[in-house]
Amino acid sequence: xxxxxxxRGFLQRAAATAATGMLTAVPRSVWAKPRGANxxxxxxxxxxxxxxxxxxxxxxxxxxxxxxxxxDPDRNALAKGVRIVGDKTPNLRTxxxxxxxxxxxxxxxxxxxxxxxxxxxxxxxxxxxxxxxxVEKPVSHNIWEGRKMVEAAAKYDRLVQADLDLRxxxxxxxxxxxxxxxxxxxxxxxxxxxxxxxxxxxQVDGAGKVPxxxxxxxxxxxxxxVPLPRKRLHYDWHxxxxxxxxEIGNNGPHFLDVCRxxxxxxxxxxxxxxxxxxxxxxxxxQTPNTQITLYEGPLAPILFEVRGLAxxxxxxxxxxxxxxxxxxIGLYSAHDSGAPNNGAIVVCEDGYVDLNKKFAFDRQGKQxxxxxxxxxxxxxxxxxxxxxGRTSDLRTTIVEGHLSSSxxxxxxxxxxxxxxxxxxxxxxxIKKDDQALDALERTKDHLAANGLDLAQEGxxxxxxxxxxxxxxxxxxxxxxxxxxxxxxxYREPFVIRDEV
Numbered sequence: 001x002x003x004x005x006x007x008r009g010f011l012q013r014a015a016a017t018a019a020t021g022m023l024t025a026v027p028r029s030v031w032a033k034p035r036g037a038n039x040x041x042x043x044x045x046x047x048x049x050x051x052x053x054x055x056x057x058x059x060x061x062x063x064x065x066x067x068x069x070x071x072d073p074d075r076n077a078l079a080k081g082v083r084i085v086g087d088k089t090p091n092l093r094t095x096x097x098x099x100x101x102x103x104x105x106x107x108x109x110x111x112x113x114x115x116x117x118x119x120x121x122x123x124x125x126x127x128x129x130x131x132x133x134x135v136e137k138p139v140s141h142n143i144w145e146g147r148k149m150v151e152a153a154a155k156y157d158r159l160v161q162a163d164l165d166l167r168x169x170x171x172x173x174x175x176x177x178x179x180x181x182x183x184x185x186x187x188x189x190x191x192x193x194x195x196x197x198x199x200x201x202x203q204v205d206g207a208g209k210v211p212x213x214x215x216x217x218x219x220x221x222x223x224x225x226v227p228l229p230r231k232r233l234h235y236d237w238h239x240x241x242x243x244x245x246x247e248i249g250n251n252g253p254h255f256l257d258v259c260r261x262x263x264x265x266x267x268x269x270x271x272x273x274x275x276x277x278x279x280x281x282x283x284x285x286q287t288p289n290t291q292i293t294l295y296e297g298p299l300a301p302i303l304f305e306v307r308g309l310a311x312x313x314x315x316x317x318x319x320x321x322x323x324x325x326x327x328x329i330g331l332y333s334a335h336d337s338g339a340p341n342n343g344a345i346v347v348c349e350d351g352y353v354d355l356n357k358k359f360a361f362d363r364q365g366k367q368x369x370x371x372x373x374x375x376x377x378x379x380x381x382x383x384x385x386x387x388x389g390r391t392s393d394l395r396t397t398i399v400e401g402h403l404s405s406s407x408x409x410x411x412x413x414x415x416x417x418x419x420x421x422x423x424x425x426x427x428x429x430i431k432k433d434d435q436a437l438d439a440l441e442r443t444k445d446h447l448a449a450n451g452l453d454l455a456q457e458g459x460x461x462x463x464x465x466x467x468x469x470x471x472x473x474x475x476x477x478x479x480x481x482x483x484x485x486x487x488x489x490y491r492e493p494f495v496i497r498d499e500v
Contacts, residue, residue: 146402198308202284253408272464273465277290329351
């Protein structure tokens with residue numbers, strides 16, 4: 001590391017450019033370098049609600065890793081983080097402003113679990129400040145800023161891991177290898193789903209109350225600073241577009257990442273169409289709790305489903321996943337509880353692989369193989385990469401994270417520019433796709449079990465959009481409307497610039 005005087009020079013330059021919303025790039029000589037085998041890796045956790053106080057605290061149990069700093073604009077969340085870390089880290093520091101944290105020269109990497117609207121900016125700023133990054137899913141709030149994260153990691157030579165931890169599962173790796181070996185023949189379709197109970201977030205008359213412990217300006221960051229548009233500041237932001245990406249963007253990145261992996265997709269799909277709605281309650285949520293999205297991949301299509309209601313109005317268990325493939329193969333994946341039923345099934349010519357259960361089945365539904373193995377966690381893989389300095393040691397690079405998050409954004413964009421439609425109109429649009437028709441029928445039955453008539457409720461039907469994978473912008477019909485959502489308007493000084 002350079003002297004404190006040099007670091008102060010950087011801090012002065014950063015302060016001078018604060019109005020531009022971009023930290024001044026740190027000279028390579030003062031970057032946090034990969035640590036040696038006998039050196040501690042020094043981690044700062046940014047965002048301490050949800051995963052930040054849970055999953056990201058796993059660093060406490062990895063030998064040779066120290067959590068040296070915590071950051072959150074909510075002082076109560078900071079206090080909770082301090083209680084968790086306790087006396088395990090002497091001289092633990094806390095920050096409410098990530099810009100102050102990034103000034104520190106004794107932090108090797110940040111592990112971010114902020115709300116979605118902060119993921120990209122915190123990553124870009126961290127790269128510019130010479131820190132490596134592990135960033136939560138979805139890595140971005142929109143397609144454009146995800147590409148900027150990729151550019152920042154490359155420009156500043158930083159290791160940036162997308163925290164899509166299914167790639168760290170050795171059994172999942174075995175299952176994907178099995179598919180790629182062609183044992184079950186050609187892949188013809190991929191189904192994925194997130195069935196997870198979500199209740200109403202309620203409604204406010206005017207505005208909700210921001211907790212006194214929160215610096216609301218910092219919490220909003222790149223997003224508009226408006227009176228709190230919901231009852232609860234924390235978590236419920238997932239279901240409002242300025243901050244979150246709905247369920248497809250919340251749990252979808254994990255499973256759509258696996259779908260991409262199975263298909264060997266190294267770019268965005270050619271097209272997308274999405275439809276659904278927010279059913280079962282009226283609240284301040286904007287994102288759909290029931291959504292069907294169909295992607296046209298280069299090798300095979302992907303169908304993704306979201307359900308936020310339980311099995312029925314008097315049964316709190318979640319639905320099983322049950323479908324029939326184009327080739328007549330019965331597909332089934334379930335557990336009999338109220339816990340989330342999330343997963344993916346890859347349908348091949350001669351059977352299918354349930355990537356949730358990690359079983360392979362033949363055409364008659366007979367189990368023919370199980371995939372069982374143990375290995376490092378995603379956090380352990382990140383630390384391994386920091387020690388080696390090799391991007392190849394990251395199980396999920398920021399490039400993969402960007403693509404797997406952006407495929408979710410594509411579905412949301414189709415939905416968001418959609419129009420109210422009848423069941424008949426939806427049927428007419430998807431009538432050539434048996435799997436989408438099957439999903440629509442199953443969704444109608446699911447909603448009927450919850451006392452909802454889809455014919456009366458109506459559907460928001462998004463248009464079919466065509467993606468130019470090279471530019472990561474839409475082309476063709478509806479492209480102008482869709483491309484307005486590829487990037488957001490940023491709020492000064494919390495801005496990602498064209499040149500990162």
